[in-house]
Amino acid sequence: MCRAGRQPGPHEAGDDESSSDAAFAALLEDSAEELYESAPCGYLSTLMDGTIAKINATLLNWLGIEREAAVGRKRFTDLLTVGGKLYHETHFAPLLRMQGEISGIALELKQTGGGRMPVLVSSVVKHGDTGEPLLIRTTVFDARDRRAYEEELLRRRQAAEKARRQAEETRRQAEADRARLQDALAVLQQSLLPDTLPEVPGLETAAYYHTAHPDRLGGDFYDVFRIDGERFGFFLGDVCGKGPQAAALTSLTRYTLRAAALHDPDPVSVLTTLNKVLHERYAGSGDPRYCTAVFGTLEPGPGTGQVAVHLASGGHPPVITVRADGTAGFLPTPGGLLVGILPSARFTAATTVLGPGDVLLLYTDGITEARTGEDRTSLYGDEALLACVAGHAGEPPQAVVEALTGVLHGFGDGLDDDTALLALGVPAPDPQTRSIR
Numbered sequence: 001m002c003r004a005g006r007q008p009g010p011h012e013a014g015d016d017e018s019s020s021d022a023a024f025a026a027l028l029e030d031s032a033e034e035l036y037e038s039a040p041c042g043y044l045s046t047l048m049d050g051t052i053a054k055i056n057a058t059l060l061n062w063l064g065i066e067r068e069a070a071v072g073r074k075r076f077t078d079l080l081t082v083g084g085k086l087y088h089e090t091h092f093a094p095l096l097r098m099q100g101e102i103s104g105i106a107l108e109l110k111q112t113g114g115g116r117m118p119v120l121v122s123s124v125v126k127h128g129d130t131g132e133p134l135l136i137r138t139t140v141f142d143a144r145d146r147r148a149y150e151e152e153l154l155r156r157r158q159a160a161e162k163a164r165r166q167a168e169e170t171r172r173q174a175e176a177d178r179a180r181l182q183d184a185l186a187v188l189q190q191s192l193l194p195d196t197l198p199e200v201p202g203l204e205t206a207a208y209y210h211t212a213h214p215d216r217l218g219g220d221f222y223d224v225f226r227i228d229g230e231r232f233g234f235f236l237g238d239v240c241g242k243g244p245q246a247a248a249l250t251s252l253t254r255y256t257l258r259a260a261a262l263h264d265p266d267p268v269s270v271l272t273t274l275n276k277v278l279h280e281r282y283a284g285s286g287d288p289r290y291c292t293a294v295f296g297t298l299e300p301g302p303g304t305g306q307v308a309v310h311l312a313s314g315g316h317p318p319v320i321t322v323r324a325d326g327t328a329g330f331l332p333t334p335g336g337l338l339v340g341i342l343p344s345a346r347f348t349a350a351t352t353v354l355g356p357g358d359v360l361l362l363y364t365d366g367i368t369e370a371r372t373g374e375d376r377t378s379l380y381g382d383e384a385l386l387a388c389v390a391g392h393a394g395e396p397p398q399a400v401v402e403a404l405t406g407v408l409h410g411f412g413d414g415l416d417d418d419t420a421l422l423a424l425g426v427p428a429p430d431p432q433t434r435s436i437r
Contacts, residue, residue: 042119042140048133050075059140064112076138081108081116092121096136100125106143118147192250197224200232202300203307203354204427206397210408210419212366218418219246219291220364221254225261230299233261233270236362236422237293237316237339249289252281253339257295267312270295271339271347275314278340290340292316294333294362298424307354307426312347314339317365317382320389322400324357324428328390330382331360357394357428366419367404370411380411397423 036043042059046052052070060067063079070079077085084107096102103122111117123138197205205224212218219239227233235257239249253274260273271293282289296311311319313333322328331352337345354360363385370380388407392400400423408419 041142044076044138044140046076046136046138048125048136050077050136052076053135062111062117062140062142063109076136079109081110084108092123096123096125100127109140118143120146192221192247192254194223194225198226198232200224200298200300200424202302202305202426203232203298204397204425206401206421206423208401208405208421210366210405210415210421212416212418213242217243217247219250220366220418220420221250222362222420222422223254223258224422224424225258227261227265227297231265232298233258233265233295234298234362234422234424235293235295236364236420237291237314238364238418238420239291240289245289249278249282249291252277253291253293257293261295261297265297267295267297267310268347268349271312271314271336272345275339275342275345275347279343282340283343288341290338293339294319305356305426305429307424309352309354309360309424310349311351312336312349314345314347317363317368320361320363320386321352321354322359322361322389322393322425324355324394326390326393328386328393330386354424354426356426359389359393359395359397359400359423359425361389361400362420362422362424363404364418364420366415366417367408367421369417370408371414371416372411376414380407394428396427397425400425 037057039056039058042062043054043056044052044059045054051072052074053072055067055070057067060070063070077088080088087105087107092102092105092107101122101124105121107119107121109117109119120141120143121138122141123136125133126135126137128134193209194207197207207222209218209220209222219242220237221239222234222236224232224234235254237253239246239253241249256274256277257270260270263273264270274291274293274295278289278291292313292315294311294313294316296309299308299310300306301308311331311333313319313336315336315338318330318332320328321331331350333348333350335346335348337347339345352360368380368382368385372378372380385404388403389400392403395403401421404421408415
């Protein structure tokens, strides 16, 4: 008996190693026939007419047939599907005859029971000593995993293409919906502005409305209208917010100003009435609404060539007077409060007279608050606006508005708020008429 824990002697260790080497060598002593029959791919040899002369067990198992049923009884094309036979006759066989070998051709084998097995086929022609073709050796590789991969890849590609088409259709539909929305908003926006400004004796008028966001209703407004046989009213302003609620507030403000002016055209009285209406309408709703506005009256002086202007402002930027002599300045209306915030608010009146060549400019803060500079951190501001219009002193209202329109377009994406412009001016005397006189 051996004692427990005894270490094997050197001869005993050598015997174990010899046994292992012998066992490993035995594993490597596979016969060529066994390697042929059990190869992981199919092998077959055919005569030049395609008759099977030799076939390995791997390929027989794939086909589900016996060796006796294949060797000498079937041709290689008998193992293929109908489509495979057609491809073999029209492409595979002619290329093989011309080139002597062909590799990696995708075909399908018929399996017992009606199944199909995708394979990759490579063939080479074996020639005799005198160069005559003797037989064709063919190797068949299982392509089922590859086919599954390709099918999955195709499914994913088709799914991706379907998703892309759906996304494209969704994008087109969104663009169409947005275009329809913009058309509807443009119509609604236009309904909140006058179609045309009326003719005022002895006065020229011009207006412009810039929509910063075509898919959003703005809250700027303006109008010129007749009060009675001698006076005309005008106003310009900006309501809080955007969208449908702003549109409703704009509509209420415009009609209130017109109605109040017909009752009492005094500018302070008109803004006081508007303040009362807005406060009563919105103060109790939990969502107070307000606006800024300038309201005024125009009284042309027959035979004088002048127009008297009376106005009041409620929290709105001051109007600008541009004189024919080249000067321009703000017409101050200090103390004017936002309209609609408080139940009672104080508004300050101001007056001026427009002579020949003079222009009165009203604007909303979209232009003065436009962001300028490369970093878009600076505001255009009041002084830049004043300098711009002063450079067009003596020109008619339409020219002043066109100059400011160019300024607005030059802001690019720095202009993110709507802007309304209204210019009222007395025509300058015609130079030819003045020289004749």
